[in-house]
Amino acid sequence: MDSLEYRKTIPVYGEYDVIVAGAGAAGICAAVAAARQGARVCLVERYGVLGGNLTVGFVGPILGMVSKGTMRDELMALLGVPENDMLGWVGVAHDFEKAKRVIADFVDIDNLTVLMQSPAVDVIKEGNRVKGLLISGNDGLKAIYGKVVIDSTGDGDISFLAGAETMKGRSDGLCQPVSLEFTIGNVDEARAVVCIGDVDDVKLGDEPFLEYCRRCAENGELPPELAAVRLHRTVTPGQRQVNTTQLNRIDGTDTASLFRAEAALRRQIGIITDFLRSHLPGYEDCRVISSGATLGVRESRRVRGEYILTREDVVDGARFPDVAVHKAEFIVDIHNPEGAGQAEATIQYCTPYDIPYRCFVPLGIDGLLTAGRCISGTHDAHASYRVMSICMAMGEAAGVAAAICAKQDALPRDLDVSLLQQRLMEKGVDLFSE
Ligand SMILES: Cc1cc2nc3c(=O)[nH]c(=O)nc-3n(C[C@H](O)[C@H](O)[C@H](O)COP(=O)(O)OP(=O)(O)OC[C@H]3O[C@@H](n4cnc5c(N)ncnc54)[C@H](O)[C@@H]3O)c2cc1C
Numbered sequence: 049m050d051s052l053e054y055r056k057t058i059p060v061y062g063e064y065d066v067i068v069a070g071a072g073a074a075g076i077c078a079a080v081a082a083a084r085q086g087a088r089v090c091l092v093e094r095y096g097v098l099g100g101n102l103t104v105g106f107v108g109p110i111l112g113m114v115s116k117g118t119m120r121d122e123l124m125a126l127l128g129v130p131e132n133d134m135l136g137w138v139g140v141a142h143d144f145e146k147a148k149r150v151i152a153d154f155v156d157i158d159n160l161t162v163l164m165q166s167p168a169v170d171v172i173k174e175g176n177r178v179k180g181l182l183i184s185g186n187d188g189l190k191a192i193y194g195k196v197v198i199d200s201t202g203d204g205d206i207s208f209l210a211g212a213e214t215m216k217g218r219s220d221g222l223c224q225p226v227s228l229e230f231t232i233g234n235v236d237e238a239r240a241v242v243c244i245g246d247v248d249d250v251k252l253g254d255e256p257f258l259e260y261c262r263r264c265a266e267n268g269e270l271p272p273e274l275a276a277v278r279l280h281r282t283v284t285p286g287q288r289q290v291n292t293t294q295l296n297r298i299d300g301t302d303t304a305s306l307f308r309a310e311a312a313l314r315r316q317i318g319i320i321t322d323f324l325r326s327h328l329p330g331y332e333d334c335r336v337i338s339s340g341a342t343l344g345v346r347e348s349r350r351v352r353g354e355y356i357l358t359r360e361d362v363v364d365g366a367r368f369p370d371v372a373v374h375k376a377e378f379i380v381d382i383h384n385p386e387g388a389g390q391a392e393a394t395i396q397y398c399t400p401y402d403i404p405y406r407c408f409v410p411l412g413i414d415g416l417l418t419a420g421r422c423i424s425g426t427h428d429a430h431a432s433y434r435v436m437s438i439c440m441a442m443g444e445a446a447g448v449a450a451a452i453c454a455k456q457d458a459l460p461r462d463l464d465v466s467l468l469q470q471r472l473m474e475k476g477v478d479l480f481s482e
Pocket residue numbers: 069070071072073074075092093094095098099100101102107108109110111112166167168169200201202203205206226227228229291343344345346419420421422434435436437439
């Protein structure tokens with residue numbers, strides 16, 4: 049049988065001003081920002097924990113920077129993350145357990161309904177306009193209606209289901225590798241190296257640490273794809289956040305390939321821990337404390353919007369009249385889609401840049417906004433704006449925009465962006481400073 053025609057009457061669970069699909073860095077900020085504007089909001093999340101990569105994905109530190117006054121500052125304070133320097137270069141990973149509690153409290157506000165364990169499985173559309181979502185629960189399918197829907201699913205699921213044009217990977221379609229992060233404890237702080245990646249020139253003795261790891265990989269002491277051993281500090285002394293497992297050529301939206309990828313990454317956790325114990329001073333007695341509940345997808349669908357942010361924009365510090373996020377800053381950080389580590393030749397420093405509102409507005413589909421890593425940008429630009437600080441600020445801007453549209457009964461495409469900017473600035477967000 050090739051296909052099944054399925055008909056069933058589906059109960060309507062509720063009608064909202066704004067629906068936010070996906071409760072990661074972008075989604076939680078979008079939902080809270082819209083609700084603080086007075087909108088009736090429904091936040092739907094497929095898992096039983098809120099936070100996306102901030103919690104379930106075990107991703108830290110929270111990297112990147114945006115201008116002052118956004119929800120990113122509020123969340124960093126709530127999470128208790130020390131601000132080390134502007135870009136989080138020497139940042140420490142936050143406490144994932146604390147994040148679960150903080151985020152649950154953050155979204156627990158009156159006009160915000162949170163539906164967990166409720167994956168969005170389809171969109172309700174009239175013509176080209178998204179009117180709501182079908183969500184699945186243990187009581188079956190439910191329909192929810194919203195004047196504006198925000199796609200903050202990371203993978204752009206909602207936009208894809210709505211028929212929006214999506215892009216994936218670089219020109220040959222290959223995406224950045226998937227990884228499964230984990231935390232180790234029992235590390236001797238006084239002797240143990242910290243390494244955040246290829247831009248870090250940390251040494252082991254006289255030798256650059258990552259060169260040492262590459263030499264071990266050449267000698268067969270470490271699998272070649274694991275040669276970039278990234279070991280971040282966490283807020284707890286004696287721990288390291290390990291961002292080293294990696295699998296190439298995986299499409300994070302192809303569910304059929306996810307189990308084997310996850311199993312392989314979990315095997316790598318053992319291999320890396322053995323390597324740390326046997327090779328690195330200070331790691332002799334380290335042990336795995338915990339790992340992400342699911343593998344992490346760095347890159348999948350990017351939804352084509354009214355503007356596509358480019359490498360030149362992020363490197364040259366582009367400014368746009370319809371700025372929604374200002375002074376976004378992080379390197380173009382492309383983890384090698386074909387080999388180990390970062391694709392070195394492509395790493396480039398950025399000048400703080402604007403993300404224009406048009407990147408959130410999918411071409412040809414109405415009633416829909418995007419926020420987070422699925423917004424409209426090239427493979428290269430995405431490698432900069434995908435980090436969590438920037439995703440939080442995007443979510444906030446999209447949430448305020450959606451609330452204004454819902455109140456005015458306007459389509460996101462027709463929003464007077466100066467009104468969005470005014471609301472953000474009233475709240476203290478810097479959008480225009482040099
Ligand atoms: C291995 C790895 C390491 C990284 N390292 C760093 C780092 O050190 N620092 C940094 O700042 N960034 C890092 N990043 C990037 C960053 O974590 C992500 O780009 C960022 O979290 C994206 O935020 P988001 O809100 O768009 O998506 P996510 O955080 O992925 O959140 C999406 C949410 O949507 C939910 N969802 C998905 N589909 C549906 C659906 N159909 N229905 C309902 N809910 C749905 C998901 O469960 C999830 O909660 C890393 C990413 C990976 C994968």
